[in-house]
Amino acid sequence: MNPLLTRLQPYPFERLRRLFADVTPNPALRPISLGIGEPKHAAPDFLKQALADALGTGLSSYPATAGEPALREACAAWVQRRYGVAVNPATQVLPVNGSREALFAFAQTVIDPNRPGATVVFPNPFYQIYEGAALLGGAEPFYVASDPARNFAAAWDSVPTEVWARTQLLYVCSPGNPAGAVMPLDEWRKLFELSDRHGFVIASDECYSEIYFRDEPPLGGLEAAQALGRADFRNLVSFTSLSKRSNVPGLRSGFVAGDAALIKPFLLYRTYHGGAMSPVVQAASIAAWGDEAHVVDNRRQYREKFAQVTPLLAQVLDVALPDAAFYLWAGVPASFAGAVPGLSADEAFARELLAQYNVTVLPGSYLAREAGGLNPGAGRVRMALVAEPAECLEAAGRITQFLSNRA
Numbered sequence: 001m002n003p004l005l006t007r008l009q010p011y012p013f014e015r016l017r018r019l020f021a022d023v024t025p026n027p028a029l030r031p032i033s034l035g036i037g038e039p040k041h042a043a044p045d046f047l048k049q050a051l052a053d054a055l056g057t058g059l060s061s062y063p064a065t066a067g068e069p070a071l072r073e074a075c076a077a078w079v080q081r082r083y084g085v086a087v088n089p090a091t092q093v094l095p096v097n098g099s100r101e102a103l104f105a106f107a108q109t110v111i112d113p114n115r116p117g118a119t120v121v122f123p124n125p126f127y128q129i130y131e132g133a134a135l136l137g138g139a140e141p142f143y144v145a146s147d148p149a150r151n152f153a154a155a156w157d158s159v160p161t162e163v164w165a166r167t168q169l170l171y172v173c174s175p176g177n178p179a180g181a182v183m184p185l186d187e188w189r190k191l192f193e194l195s196d197r198h199g200f201v202i203a204s205d206e207c208y209s210e211i212y213f214r215d216e217p218p219l220g221g222l223e224a225a226q227a228l229g230r231a232d233f234r235n236l237v238s239f240t241s242l243s244k245r246s247n248v249p250g251l252r253s254g255f256v257a258g259d260a261a262l263i264k265p266f267l268l269y270r271t272y273h274g275g276a277m278s279p280v281v282q283a284a285s286i287a288a289w290g291d292e293a294h295v296v297d298n299r300r301q302y303r304e305k306f307a308q309v310t311p312l313l314a315q316v317l318d319v320a321l322p323d324a325a326f327y328l329w330a331g332v333p334a335s336f337a338g339a340v341p342g343l344s345a346d347e348a349f350a351r352e353l354l355a356q357y358n359v360t361v362l363p364g365s366y367l368a369r370e371a372g373g374l375n376p377g378a379g380r381v382r383m384a385l386v387a388e389p390a391e392c393l394e395a396a397g398r399i400t401q402f403l404s405n406r407a
């Protein structure tokens with residue numbers, strides 16, 4: 001067996017299952033889960049129709065790993081409309097089966113485990129795939145704590161120069177999961193300078209780019225590169241997905257775009273790995289990337305929901321409207337620290353909330369790793385506001401009651 005498999009950590013939901021194993025949720029209340037970050041708004045009808053229409057011919061041939069030219073052109077056209085950036089659909093774009101597999105596979109393409117000290121840097125807390133991708137690629141993860149005092153920006157300045165010197169890959173996530181923070185241009189400038197100095201590749205995870213609460217859409221990595229005069233996107237690849245944008249997490253469709261010198265070996269890797277996208281999914285994806293009306297409506301639904309729920313929870317928890325994405329990243333009251341022996345404050349909060357009010361939230365410490373004696377997720381919980389507004393409001397009401405009873 002591959003010994004690196006033993007280094008993989010239990011997924012947060014596995015840890016949650018263990019935390020809740022001996023809890024009996026209040027049977028008088030129906031369960032509400034704010035735990036999993038899975039889009040729940042309806043998938044658009046035109047997309048389902050495009051999928052159905054493609055069934056006639058779409059199952060009868062092996063797809064090319066590079067995808068149909070029409071799909072790559074649809075992705076490039078979307079990048080142009082969304083970011084004002086021109087990418088060459090033949091050399092700078094590649095379809096992927098959702099950003100998760102691509103984020104993982106990209107590390108296997110980029111990392112050279114034979115170079116001493118191979119390191120992959122990413123923010124902490126983080127999307128768990130970055131860590132697994134680094135470990136299975138034969139590299140060491142380096143966790144960079146996000147700073148609540150600076151809108152949860154990662155503390156890149158805290159990374160020692162000798163770590164940057166051996167870094168081969170940097171994951172960034174903007175808008176971020178779990179805090180929803182968008183990286184401003186100055187942060188990109190800093191990271192591009194570091195990449196130029198030390199030669200590492202940047203993988204920019206942008207799967208939440210279309211769900212935002214400020215007027216201005218989140219800055220994309222390619223957009224930042226162009227603004228800073230890096231027209232060739234050197235050492236940068238962006239990962240974009242339909243899962244959240246179009247409410248189709250089951251479709252498994254996204255694309256990567258960026259440096260042609262990285263896209264080419266990534267295509268080679270994917271050809272062997274079997275990363276081609278079904279022609280049926282390609283047809284539906286072309287339709288999805290070509291339509292913005294459903295995306296605008298989806299964003300409106302999130303905005304209305306967050307505008308209703310956030311002020312209620314802000315009365316009882318340390319929480320504010322994020323820049324983007326669909327999570328609230330809330331600090332739990334200090335009284336939960338030490339409330340249950342052996343559990344962190346966020347774990348104790350999640351357990352008691354489930355037992356008393358049948359609401360599931362995810363302990364923040366499960367999304368982060370302890371580094372330098374600190375788990376930057378501890379004391380926070382992540383709440384995914386993916387359900388219908390009425391259900392999210394009901395959850396907010398129960399959390400308010402839970403905390404006022406306890407005070």
Ligand SMILES: Cc1ncc(COP(=O)(O)O)c(C=O)c1O
Pocket residue numbers: 037097098099100101127173176177205207240241242243244249253254
């Ligand atoms: C930060 C982040 N990146 C990537 C993904 C993967 O999304 P998908 O594979 O559906 O594109 C997720 C899913 O929850 C995520 O939270």
